[in-house]
Amino acid sequence: xxxxxxHFDQNGNAVMVDVTGKEITLREAVAAGSIRxxxxxxxxxxxxxxxxxxxxxxxxxxxxxxxxxxxxxxPLCHPLMLTKSTIDFTVEExxxxxxxxxxxxxxxKTGVEMEALTGxxxxxxxxxxxxxxxxxxxxxxxxxxxxxxxxxxxxxxESTHER
Amino acid sequence: xxxxxxHFDQNGNAVMVDVTGKEITLREAVAAGSIRxxxxxxxxxxxxxxxxxxxxxxxxxxxxxxxxxxxxxxPLCHPLMLTKSTIDFTVEExxxxxxxxxxxxxxxKTGVEMEALTGxxxxxxxxxxxxxxxxxxxxxxxxxxxxxxxxxxxxxxESTHER
Amino acid sequence: xxxxxxHFDQNGNAVMVDVTGKEITLREAVAAGSIRxxxxxxxxxxxxxxxxxxxxxxxxxxxxxxxxxxxxxxPLCHPLMLTKSTIDFTVEExxxxxxxxxxxxxxxKTGVEMEALTGxxxxxxxxxxxxxxxxxxxxxxxxxxxxxxxxxxxxxxESTHER
Amino acid sequence: xxxxxxHFDQNGNAVMVDVTGKEITLREAVAAGSIRxxxxxxxxxxxxxxxxxxxxxxxxxxxxxxxxxxxxxxPLCHPLMLTKSTIDFTVEExxxxxxxxxxxxxxxKTGVEMEALTGxxxxxxxxxxxxxxxxxxxxxxxxxxxxxxxxxxxxxxESTHER
Amino acid sequence: xxxxxxHFDQNGNAVMVDVTGKEITLREAVAAGSIRxxxxxxxxxxxxxxxxxxxxxxxxxxxxxxxxxxxxxxPLCHPLMLTKSTIDFTVEExxxxxxxxxxxxxxxKTGVEMEALTGxxxxxxxxxxxxxxxxxxxxxxxxxxxxxxxxxxxxxxESTHER
Amino acid sequence: xxxxxxHFDQNGNAVMVDVTGKEITLREAVAAGSIRxxxxxxxxxxxxxxxxxxxxxxxxxxxxxxxxxxxxxxPLCHPLMLTKSTIDFTVEExxxxxxxxxxxxxxxKTGVEMEALTGxxxxxxxxxxxxxxxxxxxxxxxxxxxxxxxxxxxxxxESTHER
Numbered sequence: 003x004x005x006x007x008x009h010f011d012q013n014g015n016a017v018m019v020d021v022t023g024k025e026i027t028l029r030e031a032v033a034a035g036s037i038r039x040x041x042x043x044x045x046x047x048x049x050x051x052x053x054x055x056x057x058x059x060x061x062x063x064x065x066x067x068x069x070x071x072x073x074x075x076x077p078l079c080h081p082l083m084l085t086k087s088t089i090d091f092t093v094e095e096x097x098x099x100x101x102x103x104x105x106x107x108x109x110x111k112t113g114v115e116m117e118a119l120t121g122x123x124x125x126x127x128x129x130x131x132x133x134x135x136x137x138x139x140x141x142x143x144x145x146x147x148x149x150x151x152x153x154x155x156x157x158x159x160e161s162t163h164e165r
Numbered sequence: 166x167x168x169x170x171x172h173f174d175q176n177g178n179a180v181m182v183d184v185t186g187k188e189i190t191l192r193e194a195v196a197a198g199s200i201r202x203x204x205x206x207x208x209x210x211x212x213x214x215x216x217x218x219x220x221x222x223x224x225x226x227x228x229x230x231x232x233x234x235x236x237x238x239x240p241l242c243h244p245l246m247l248t249k250s251t252i253d254f255t256v257e258e259x260x261x262x263x264x265x266x267x268x269x270x271x272x273x274k275t276g277v278e279m280e281a282l283t284g285x286x287x288x289x290x291x292x293x294x295x296x297x298x299x300x301x302x303x304x305x306x307x308x309x310x311x312x313x314x315x316x317x318x319x320x321x322x323e324s325t326h327e328r
Numbered sequence: 329x330x331x332x333x334x335h336f337d338q339n340g341n342a343v344m345v346d347v348t349g350k351e352i353t354l355r356e357a358v359a360a361g362s363i364r365x366x367x368x369x370x371x372x373x374x375x376x377x378x379x380x381x382x383x384x385x386x387x388x389x390x391x392x393x394x395x396x397x398x399x400x401x402x403p404l405c406h407p408l409m410l411t412k413s414t415i416d417f418t419v420e421e422x423x424x425x426x427x428x429x430x431x432x433x434x435x436x437k438t439g440v441e442m443e444a445l446t447g448x449x450x451x452x453x454x455x456x457x458x459x460x461x462x463x464x465x466x467x468x469x470x471x472x473x474x475x476x477x478x479x480x481x482x483x484x485x486e487s488t489h490e491r
Numbered sequence: 492x493x494x495x496x497x498h499f500d501q502n503g504n505a506v507m508v509d510v511t512g513k514e515i516t517l518r519e520a521v522a523a524g525s526i527r528x529x530x531x532x533x534x535x536x537x538x539x540x541x542x543x544x545x546x547x548x549x550x551x552x553x554x555x556x557x558x559x560x561x562x563x564x565x566p567l568c569h570p571l572m573l574t575k576s577t578i579d580f581t582v583e584e585x586x587x588x589x590x591x592x593x594x595x596x597x598x599x600k601t602g603v604e605m606e607a608l609t610g611x612x613x614x615x616x617x618x619x620x621x622x623x624x625x626x627x628x629x630x631x632x633x634x635x636x637x638x639x640x641x642x643x644x645x646x647x648x649e650s651t652h653e654r
Numbered sequence: 655x656x657x658x659x660x661h662f663d664q665n666g667n668a669v670m671v672d673v674t675g676k677e678i679t680l681r682e683a684v685a686a687g688s689i690r691x692x693x694x695x696x697x698x699x700x701x702x703x704x705x706x707x708x709x710x711x712x713x714x715x716x717x718x719x720x721x722x723x724x725x726x727x728x729p730l731c732h733p734l735m736l737t738k739s740t741i742d743f744t745v746e747e748x749x750x751x752x753x754x755x756x757x758x759x760x761x762x763k764t765g766v767e768m769e770a771l772t773g774x775x776x777x778x779x780x781x782x783x784x785x786x787x788x789x790x791x792x793x794x795x796x797x798x799x800x801x802x803x804x805x806x807x808x809x810x811x812e813s814t815h816e817r
Numbered sequence: 818x819x820x821x822x823x824h825f826d827q828n829g830n831a832v833m834v835d836v837t838g839k840e841i842t843l844r845e846a847v848a849a850g851s852i853r854x855x856x857x858x859x860x861x862x863x864x865x866x867x868x869x870x871x872x873x874x875x876x877x878x879x880x881x882x883x884x885x886x887x888x889x890x891x892p893l894c895h896p897l898m899l900t901k902s903t904i905d906f907t908v909e910e911x912x913x914x915x916x917x918x919x920x921x922x923x924x925x926k927t928g929v930e931m932e933a934l935t936g937x938x939x940x941x942x943x944x945x946x947x948x949x950x951x952x953x954x955x956x957x958x959x960x961x962x963x964x965x966x967x968x969x970x971x972x973x974x975e976s977t978h979e980r
Contacts, residue, residue, distance in 0.1 A: 007209055007220065008298040011740070014213070016223050016711070018718050020738035022680065022759050028511065035305070046170055050177070057170065059382070059505070060179050063389050063566050064240050066507050070562055070570050073722055075234070075287050076294045077227050077715050081722050081735050083570050085600060086509035088500070107511050111737060115301065116294050123286050123305075124238050131239045131279050135171040138278065138321050142198070142286075142308035147301050158301050174414070179385070181392050183412035185354065185433050191837065222708070222831070226715050226892050229833050233888055233896050236396055240389050244396050244409050246896050248926060249835035251826070270837050274411060333535055333546065334624040337903070340539070342549050342874070344881050346901035348843065348922050361631070372496055376503070383496065386505050390566050397564070399885055401613050402620045403553050403878050407885050407898050437900060441627065442620050449612050449631075450564055457565045457605050461497040464604065464647050468524070468612075468634035473627050484627050517674065548668070548871070552729050552878050555670050559725055559733050572733050574763060575672035577663070596674050659861055659872065660950040666865070668875050687957070698822055702829070709822065712831050716892050727886070727939050728946045729879050767953065768946050775938050775957070776890050783891045783931050787823040790930065790962050790973050794850070794938070797957035810953050 009078045018078050024111040029152035033118035034103040035145035037126045040137045044098050047133070057132045058091050061102070065089040065125030069106055072120040080112050087117070089125050102126055103148065113153050119145060172241045181241050187274040192315035196281035197266040198308035200289045203300045207261050210296070220295045221254045224265070228252040228288030232269055235283040243275050250280070252288050265289055266311065276316050282308060335404045344404050350437040355478035359444035360429040361471035363452045369459045369466070370424050383458045384417050387428070391415040391451030395432050398446040406438050413443070415451050428452055429474065439479050445471060498567045507567050513600040518641035522607035523592040524634035526615045529626045533587050536622070546621045547580050550591070554578040554614030558595055561609040569601050576606070578614050591615055592637065602642050608634060661730045670730050676763040681804035685770035686755040687797035689778045695785045695792070696750050709784045710743050713754070717741040717777030721758055724772040732764050739769070741777050754778055755800065765805050771797060824893045833893050839926040844967035848933035849918040850960035852941045858948045858955070859913050872947045873906045876917070880904040880940030884921055887935040895927050902932070904940050917941055918963065928968050934960060 011017050039047070050056045066087045073081035086107035093100050104121035106114045126142045133140065150158045174180050202210070213219045229250045236244035249270040256263050267284035269277045289305045296303065313321045337343050365373070376382045392413045399407035412433035419426050430447035432440045452468045459466065476484045500506050528536070539545045555576045562570035575596035582589050593610035595603045615631045622629065639647045663669050691699070702708045718739045725733035738759035745752050756773035758766045778794045785792065802810045826832050854862070865871045881902045888896035901922035908915050919936035921929045941957045948955065965973045 006205075006299045007213070007295060009220075009223075009295045010213075014219075015740075015742070016714055016718070018722075018736070018739040020759060022737040022761060024737075042169075050170070050173075056177075056385070057172075059385055060172075060240055060389060062505055063386055064238065066505070067393075067563075067566055068238055070507075071238070074719075075227065075231055075238075076291055077223055077719055079294060080737060083572060083735060084507070085511040085513075085569060087507040088504075090504070107509060109511060115297060116290065119290055119293060119305075123290060126308075127279065127282055127286060128239055130282060131242060132170060132172045134278060136169045138310050138313070139323075140309070142282075143306060145289075145305035145308075146303070150301070160302075178414075178416070179388055179392070181396075181410070181413040183433060185411040185435060187411075219711070222711055223715060225831055226712060229831070230719075230889075230892055233833075237393075240393055243411060246409060246898060247833070248837040248839075248895060250833040251830075253830070270835060272837060332531075332625045333539070333621060335546075335549070335621045336539075340545075341903075341905070342877055342881070344885075344899070344902040346922060348900040348924060350900075368495075376496070376499075382503075383498075386498075386566055390564065394564055400882075401553065401557055401560070401564075402617055403549055403882055405620060406900060409898060441623060442616065445616055445619060445631075449616060452634075453605065453608055453612060454565055456608060457568060458496060458498045460604060462495045464636050464639070465649075466635070468608075469632060471615075471631035471634075472629070476627070486628075545874070548874055549878060551668055552875060555668070556726075556729055556882075559670075572735060573670070574674040574676075574732060576670040577667075579667070596672060598674060658857075658951045659865070659947060661872075661875075661947045662865075666871075694821075702822070702825075708829075709824075712824075712892055716890065720890055723890070727879065727883055727890075728943055729875055731946060767949060768942065771942055771945060771957075775942060778960075779931065779934055779938060780891055782934060783894060784822060784824045786930060788821045790965070791975075792961070794934075794960035795958060797941075797960075798955070799953050802953070812954075 016078060021111045026109055026111055027152045028109050029114050030107045031114045031118040031150040032103055032105045032148040033122045034148050035122045035126055036099045036101045036143045037129050038141045038143060039098050043133045043136050044095060057129055060132060061125045061128040062089040064128040065104055065121040068124030069104060069117045069121030072117045075120060076116050079116050082108060082110060084108050084117060087121060089121060113150055115147050115150050179241060184243060184274045189272055189274055190315045191272050192277050193270045194277045194281040194313040195266055195268045195311040196285045197311050198285045198289055199262050199264045199306045200292050201304045201306060202261050206296045206299050207258060220292055223295060224288045224291040225252040227291040228267055228284040231287030232267060232280045232284030235280045238283060239279050242279050245271060245273060247271050247280060250284060252284060276313055278310055278313050342404060347406060347437045352435055352437055353478045354435050355440050356433045357440045357444040357476040358429055358431045358474040359448045360474050361448045361452055362425045362427045362469045363455050364467045364469060365424050366463045369462050370421060383455055386458060387451045387454040388415040390454040391430055391447040394450030395430060395443045395447030398443045401446060402442050405442050408434060408436055410434050410443060413447060415447060426455060439476055441473050441476050505567060510569060510600045515598055515600055516641045517598050518603050519596045520603045520607040520639040521592055521594045521637040522611045523637050524611045524615050525588045525590045525632045526618050527630045527632060528587055532622045532625050533584060546618055549621060550614045550617040551578040553617040554593055554610040557613030558593060558606045558610030561606045564609060565605050568605050571597060571599060573597050573606060576610060578610060589618060602639055604636050604639050668730060673732060673763045678761055678763055679804045680761050681766050682759045683766045683770040683802040684755055684757045684800040685774045686800050687774045687778050688751045688753045688795045689781050690793045690795060691750050692789045695788050696747060709781055712784060713777045713780040714741040716780040717756055717773040720776030721756060721769045721773030724769045727772060728768050731768050734760060734762060736760050736769060739773060741773060752781060765802055767799050767802050831893060836895060836926045841924055841926055842967045843924050844929050845922045846929045846933040846965040847918055847920045847963040848937045849963050850937045850941055851914045851916045851958045852944050853956045853958060854913055855952045858951050859910060872944055875947060876940045876943040877904040879943040880919055880936040883939030884919060884932045884936030887932045890935060891931050894931050897923060897925060899923050899932060902936060904936060915944060928965055930962055930965050
């Protein structure tokens with residue numbers, strides 16, 4: 003089988019892939035994920051987001067800051083200078099789900115999928131942290147790439163894949 | 166409603182909770198999660214784990230290192246000196262699932278749930294990173310706390326909760 | 329002159345002072361500082377703090393996170409595991425001043441003055457960052473130690489000193 | 492009131508502003524600040540700077556290193572690759588004041604005001620740390636932007652503002 | 655004597671050199687070094703590298719990650735966005751030597767020698783860490799620059815120098 | 818062969834070893850290493866160390882700061898709260914050698930050998946960085962453990978081993 007795992011060289015050794023010669027293009031990635039919480043936590047979060055004690059505001063900051071740290075966390079990721087990072091939440095109250103999406107962007111030689119996925123993951127972990135005194139039975143679910151544009155491999159859209 | 170979100174004070178301001186006076190006890194936490202991959206990626210990972218080019222070895226290191234960085238990533242987490250951190254993988258080949266669990270331990274004043282959850286999350290993100298050149302349609306699933314022991318709130322076992 | 333600058337050895341070389349043999353006691357420090365802003369920024373901050381777009385909430389998180397990073401920023405500081413870190417703001421609207429105070433605590437062998445001062449400083453810098461698109465003519469003022477307790481040198485109270 | 496706090500979106504949520512489309516220009520910023528010290532500390536610092544045991548040399552290194560870490564400390568700052576960072580001190584012996592200025596520079600899409608302010612702040616905090624065994628009654632004062640050039644908003648000069 | 659230590663200004667103060675105006679060129683650096691180990695450790699490493707328990711795989715990841723952190727470790731280094739980083743090992747079994755080389759690359763305004771040297775150093779330190787339970791009498795040797803290309807000072811080749 | 822590489826479990830997977838149950842004892846480690854430089858660099862360093870432009874002062878700060886970061890750099894090292902870290906230099910002018918030693922100390926459950934070795938290594942790398950504009954043909958040599966005390970394995974003294 004041909005080596006398609008680009009993070010290994012022909013001898014099977016891990017490498018930070020050489021992207022020096024790649025073209026600089028506009029890159030954007032959107033990642034999403036969810037956390038399933040109890041009724042009580044859902045009520046507390048909804049109250050907070052319209053007033054003080056806002057869990058989601060803290061999680062938003064954590065997610066943005068984590069997206070900037072991706073190159074430190076993921077061993078073979080290239081360090082990147084993001085020029086945009088945003089975190090958005092939507093709440094599906096009846097399903098006890100809080101959804102997060104993270105959008106990152108830059109002009110560079112390599113994609114920003116991992117930055118978006120890391121931002122979404124840490125935002126969800128922060129929600130867990132802030133609510134765990136109430137109930138530890140939360141579950142983080144369905145962290146995935148929604149869309150990425152730019153680069154040689156072109157556009158990826160979640161909707162063109164079954165999940 | 167009484168304030169049960171301990172990361173906020175009575176005015177709704179975020180705080181790093183005062184644990185100075187808490188008792189030092191042995192604390193352990195186990196967190197788990199999974200990543201759903203394509204047939205092709207599953208085959209590559211299984212080949213690698215028995216030879217060179219081992220995706221899971223890199224992800225294991227990333228998860229252990231991330232568990233040590235939890236206090237930097239999660240805004241209101243106390244910095245902690247872990248005395249154990251391990252990452253284990255099991256593969257459910259027929260379901261295209263790779264499962265990770267992260268176990269952390271210390272003697273301290275506060276629990277290590279977030280360290281275990283962060284270690285598991287970053288291990289899964291690293292698998293995503295190393296396989297994304299083959300297929301970006303992976304999904305990280307079911308990150309949750311399996312068990313924690315120690316501290317005033319006692320033992321938590323996932324099995325005593327419905328999910 | 330006797331060497332009272334404890335961060336240098338007898339040859340004038342910088343050292344991280346040996347505190348290994350010091351007693352573990354409860355240590356607390358409170359530091360404070362202010363930022364002087366324009367009328368327009370003051371109005372925006374006051375609006376935000378009662379609704380969405382809250383500058384002070386972001387600055388609070390930044391200050392808490394920075395207090396945890398003090399040992400990385402100040403070259404000869406001992407790394408410390410804070411067990412409490414809080415940031416509080418008060419606004420003197422007529423003087424166009426926002427005051428911050430940072431309180432940190434732990435049981436340890438060395439004091440936490442630098443952690444409190446660093447937390448206050450970064451909270452103020454974050455206010456500057458978030459308001460600088462409106463007006464760059466802000467001034468950060470009067471960062472100082474308010475109080476510290478614990479350790480061999482005992483209690484320090486700002487009020488017992490002229491400033 | 493129109494939203495002029497660019498770090499919030501139209502819903503009041505914090506964002507790392509999108510600067511992807513901005514022009515790359517030469518950017519420079521100079522920030523300054525001071526620390527007020529006792530006679531005894533002033534004498535020690537002056538002795539050290541002409542010999543061994545030099546407080547200001549350590550503070551200079553700390554300030555330069557901190558300017559590189561700005562994107563980690565200030566939540567919504569873009570990570571930036573500085574191409575110059577310097578710290579300079581001047582001493583006003585009769586006023587017991589040590590003045591610091593930090594100059595940073597790069598060619599980029601966004602300004603470097605925060606990097607200069609952070610470098611100056613951490614240099615001052617380091618002076619505090621190194622002298623606090625002698626006297627804790629020091630005060631950090633007047634941290635402000637002196638000048639910035641480059642970018643769409645053009646040049647800012649402190650002298651054109653009253654303070 | 656003329657000032658050729660470019661990291662100091664004309665007053666002898668340390669600076670992060672201004673490279674803003676330098677040309678962007680392709681830069682590459684290769685650094686190497688060795689660790690001398692006991693017979694027993696050599697045997698264990700050789701066994702591991704052909705199976706599980708692979709010391710060199712962990713050291714490779716550590717070296718790559720450290721090369722990305724160079725700007726945080728070396729005070730006056732410019733932060734750089736590496737576009738390639740690889741670590742390679744060769745074993746001289748009869749001399750009980752493990753050799754590491756680290757190759758880094760980017761298009762930028764300043765060279766990447768320190769990144770290559772830091773990557774090699776941390777890879778060697780990681781081998782020490784993983785084998786020190788067996789024998790602490792290892793020695794890290796001969797860390798040096800093998801080659802660098804790009805930039806105004808042109809190509810440097812170790813072979814053109816005596817050592 | 819019995820598994821003596823404690824950083825791997827029985828399946829050959831890397832782990833951060835469990836030291837939770839180990840006794841807290843006073844631990845100290847001293848590591849040393851050298852850098853071989855040209856006549857010209859030796860002369861510049863000697864001039865600087867008695868005046869301004871002091872290469873060794875910057876390297877000392879870098880080494881102390883790096884010893885605090887060891888747990889971030891070496892993947893399976895436990896994070897540790899050092900209570901002492903010092904860097905000392907001696908110069909063998911006739912051999913063109915600068916020798917560094919790093920001494921670290923704490924009361925803890927695990928040794929500080931890696932912290933001492935990392936501090937020495939980064940001090941040497943910093944000397945390289947600051948002199949490389951004069952001559953890149955420097956070599957870092959003989960980084961090794963001089964002594965460690967404390968813990969179950971007792972005292973290690975370099976002098977009891979051949980090298």
